[in-house]
Amino acid sequence: MPKLTINNMTVEAEEGTTILQAAKKININIPTLCYMQNFEPIGACRVCLVEVEGIRDPVASCSTPIKEGMKVYTNSKMAREARKLVVELLLSEHEGDCQLCDRNEDCELQSLAQEMGIKLIRYQGEKSRRILDESTPALVRDSAKCINCRRCVTVCNLIQGVGSIFPQGRGFKTYIGPAFNGTLDSVTCVQCGQCAAVCPVGAISERDQIDEVWKAIDNPNKFVVVQTAPAIRAALGECFDYEPGTLVTGKMVTALRKIGFDAVFDTNFTADLTIIEEGTELLTRLKKALVEKDKNVALPMLTSCSPGWINYAESFFPQILPNISTCKSPQQMFGAVAKTFYAEKIGRKPEDMVVVSVMPCTAKKYEAQRPEMNSSGYQDVDIVLTTRELGRMIRQAGLDFDQLEDGVMDSPLGQSSGAADIFGNTGGVMEAALRTVYEIVTGKDFPFPKLHVTPIAGLQGVKEASVKIESTVPDWDFLKGVELKVAVVHGLSNVKKLMEKIISGEATYHFIEVMCCPGGCIGGGGQPRLTDDKVRNARISALYREDEGKKLRKSHENPDIKKIYEEFLKKPLGEKSHELLHTHYHAQEKI
Amino acid sequence: MKEATCACNENVSEGELFERLDKFLLEYKDRPGGLIPILQYAQAIFGYLPEKVLKYVSTKLDKPYSEVAGVVSFYSFFSTHPRGKYLIRVCLGTACYVRGGKEILDAVKKDLKIDVGETTQDRLFSLEVGRCFGACGLAPVILVNENVHRRVKPSKVNEILGAYRGGTGDEQ
Numbered sequence: 012m013p014k015l016t017i018n019n020m021t022v023e024a025e026e027g028t029t030i031l032q033a034a035k036k037i038n039i040n041i042p043t044l045c046y047m048q049n050f051e052p053i054g055a056c057r058v059c060l061v062e063v064e065g066i067r068d069p070v071a072s073c074s075t076p077i078k079e080g081m082k083v084y085t086n087s088k089m090a091r092e093a094r095k096l097v098v099e100l101l102l103s104e105h106e107g108d109c110q111l112c113d114r115n116e117d118c119e120l121q122s123l124a125q126e127m128g129i130k131l132i133r134y135q136g137e138k139s140r141r142i143l144d145e146s147t148p149a150l151v152r153d154s155a156k157c158i159n160c161r162r163c164v165t166v167c168n169l170i171q172g173v174g175s176i177f178p179q180g181r182g183f184k185t186y187i188g189p190a191f192n193g194t195l196d197s198v199t200c201v202q203c204g205q206c207a208a209v210c211p212v213g214a215i216s217e218r219d220q221i222d223e224v225w226k227a228i229d230n231p232n233k234f235v236v237v238q239t240a241p242a243i244r245a246a247l248g249e250c251f252d253y254e255p256g257t258l259v260t261g262k263m264v265t266a267l268r269k270i271g272f273d274a275v276f277d278t279n280f281t282a283d284l285t286i287i288e289e290g291t292e293l294l295t296r297l298k299k300a301l302v303e304k305d306k307n308v309a310l311p312m313l314t315s316c317s318p319g320w321i322n323y324a325e326s327f328f329p330q331i332l333p334n335i336s337t338c339k340s341p342q343q344m345f346g347a348v349a350k351t352f353y354a355e356k357i358g359r360k361p362e363d364m365v366v367v368s369v370m371p372c373t374a375k376k377y378e379a380q381r382p383e384m385n386s387s388g389y390q391d392v393d394i395v396l397t398t399r400e401l402g403r404m405i406r407q408a409g410l411d412f413d414q415l416e417d418g419v420m421d422s423p424l425g426q427s428s429g430a431a432d433i434f435g436n437t438g439g440v441m442e443a444a445l446r447t448v449y450e451i452v453t454g455k456d457f458p459f460p461k462l463h464v465t466p467i468a469g470l471q472g473v474k475e476a477s478v479k480i481e482s483t484v485p486d487w488d489f490l491k492g493v494e495l496k497v498a499v500v501h502g503l504s505n506v507k508k509l510m511e512k513i514i515s516g517e518a519t520y521h522f523i524e525v526m527c528c529p530g531g532c533i534g535g536g537g538q539p540r541l542t543d544d545k546v547r548n549a550r551i552s553a554l555y556r557e558d559e560g561k562k563l564r565k566s567h568e569n570p571d572i573k574k575i576y577e578e579f580l581k582k583p584l585g586e587k588s589h590e591l592l593h594t595h596y597h598a599q600e601k602i
Numbered sequence: 603m604k605e606a607t608c609a610c611n612e613n614v615s616e617g618e619l620f621e622r623l624d625k626f627l628l629e630y631k632d633r634p635g636g637l638i639p640i641l642q643y644a645q646a647i648f649g650y651l652p653e654k655v656l657k658y659v660s661t662k663l664d665k666p667y668s669e670v671a672g673v674v675s676f677y678s679f680f681s682t683h684p685r686g687k688y689l690i691r692v693c694l695g696t697a698c699y700v701r702g703g704k705e706i707l708d709a710v711k712k713d714l715k716i717d718v719g720e721t722t723q724d725r726l727f728s729l730e731v732g733r734c735f736g737a738c739g740l741a742p743v744i745l746v747n748e749n750v751h752r753r754v755k756p757s758k759v760n761e762i763l764g765a766y767r768g769g770t771g772d773e774q
Binding site for chain 1: 656657661665666667668669670671672675676682
């Protein structure tokens with residue numbers, strides 16, 4: 012192993028380690044704007060320059076491998092000045108209207124400029140050309156703020172395998188965007204917002220809908236309800252400098268109430284509802300396949316909660332659409348139930364209701380405005396905020412988040428099981444489904460320790476498990492002896508590989524959980540920045556803690572779920588369910 | 603790479619051009635770095651790179667359209683607009699630049715009344731900028747299709763172009 016010195020401290024690291032990584036080992040931080048965990052460095056931003064003895068010019072530490080006897084100085088005059096110059100040059104072409112930028116005080120370039128003590132932009136020249144792209148419901152892009160770091164290109168092409176954006180042109184005129192500087196709506200984009208989640212500056216952000224929410228709250232004729240996705244409670248705290256993985260469910264509820272929502276509900280409730288509907292759908296498909304020997308029944312069944320995945324499937328794998336559960340996502344089920352069942356209960360007309368959701372996701376903004384999502388005759392969900400937007404809204408409301416007391420969600424759409432909490436992480440929907448399906452079929456307690464199916468937990472891209480059904484209650488005796496094979500996949504490039512295997516017949520399962528973003532919703536495109544694996548793991552364990560802390564841990568045991576079937580829906584996959592809780596998909600052209 | 607010639611003077615249908623492209627794709631699509639030769643071939647037979655062709659190549663190679671467009675827009679050699687009978691490339695590489703390439707470019711622009719990337723109304727000339735043709739000793743140079751014009755002066759531009767207008771350009 013090569014041994015070198017960095018700032019006169021000796022460090023030894025494996026062959027192929029970069030200077031940046033070796034420095035990290037001895038707690039020396041070198042700034043960078045383009046570096047991305049788990050990916051080959053591309054050396055695009057040049058911010059990580061350091062001095063190496065014997066080399067005339069500073070070198071990019073992210074892409075320079077260490078060598079035996081190398082002497083590196085990260086803080087010499089040469090290194091400091093070189094880095095400062097690079098940041099000054101970036102600032103010279105960056106449209107820095109910081110006060111008006113939604114990344115103000117959350118901007119990596121701004122922080123670097125501050126850290127380096129840059130008080131003056133010495134170079135005044137041509138700015139990057141501004142192409143403002145507001146063509147999609149989810150994302151807004153502003154090329155004038157782009158520093159060409161290419162992190163978004165890496166996530167879009169390598170992690171998600173979608174490839175909506177790529178560097179166009181060259182030199183000063185290089186523009187990161189869709190083909191020939193087009194708008195995002197002119198190409199296939201799944202709206203997952205992973206690009207917005209890694210952008211170091213304000214070049215890609217979610218479409219800000221905070222004002223629309225205020226407007227609804229300010230309107231006395233509107234009854235405004237809010238739902239929060241499972242993944243919000245494990246991440247919202249980060250907007251207020253809490254450690255990643257801090258659960259803030261109670262404070263979040265109080266904040267929403269103080270902002271002025273008329274009722275504070277939980278998407279978790281409809282996550283439980285999803286499990287009942289989706290679980291029944293799976294069992295129905297299995298019955299058709301195993302008992303009625305129906306060759307046309309599409310198996311494996313694939314989950315449908317993730318709108319980024321649905322967008323991806325519609326464009327990239329239209330042949331797999333029959334396999335996707337017809338269940339709407341919990342967000343959309345909530346909207347449909349709120350504007351029918353709940354509206355009736357409180358004596359309101361659906362047109363007077365405004366359903367707001369807080370999601371870790373930008374694709375949810377797209378999903379909400381799909382034309383088919385209007386079960387009450389009105390759009391199921393009216394406005395979708397990301398976790399980041401809620402964080403900003405709480406500040407706008409002048410709330411001291413830290414001082415808020417814990418609140419409890421309202422009834423009847425607020426109570427949920429622990430199974431719903433884990434909908435927010437990879438493996439969670441599957442585990443929640445198995446807890447219910449197993450108990451319905453066998454009539455026995457789910458046999459996993461702490462109810463966790465550990466082989467499908469964690470950040471590995473594709474995971475699988477199987478559950479042997481030894482005995483059954485009479486209704487489901489056709490499943491006796493069946494080994495239920497399931498898989499869990501997240502990150503669309505992993506999804507692509509798995510779907511290819513499913514289509515070719517190389518892999519066979521009964522049921523697959525698919526989540527668009529790495530780590531699942533806790534790593535969604537609308538979550539506080541910056542999400543790396545450490546943050547993902549912290550948020551995931553927070554959701555498991557939330558689950559374990561509840562008495563109620565299985566969707567089918569949620570008393571409010573039982574009630575909504577008794578009073579309103581009657582039975583899973585029944586007529587009312589079909590009308591309100593299920594949907595269909597359309598193949599889209601891939602561009 | 604296989605020789606490919608522009609098919610604009612042949613009476614070939616678009617379908618036939620796509621058939622030719624398909625044959626070429628078959629050979630190159632699994633080669634690493636195959637995209638550029640494919641684009642060169644496509645441009646050679648179609649005369650330029652229409653959107654339809656680029657989307658077709660992107661689908662066939664299973665490469666994102668944004669990446670194909672990124673490559674096309676990176677290299678000045680590629681054009682997404684139909685070109686005139688004669689493509690003029692004025693070299694602005696280092697040697698030509700210091701020996702007055704910029705002035706040559708201005709003279710050509712003025713003469714043809716078009717900007718870089720455009721084509722004259724009569725579809726006779728298109729104008730592009732080049733980044734070194736490897737003829738620095740002859741700087742400044744312009745290329746008209748395959749013909750190299752050496753040590754060009756702004757005052758000579760009209761004469762050079764005039765010969766092409768009169769049909770004797772290739773003999774210069």
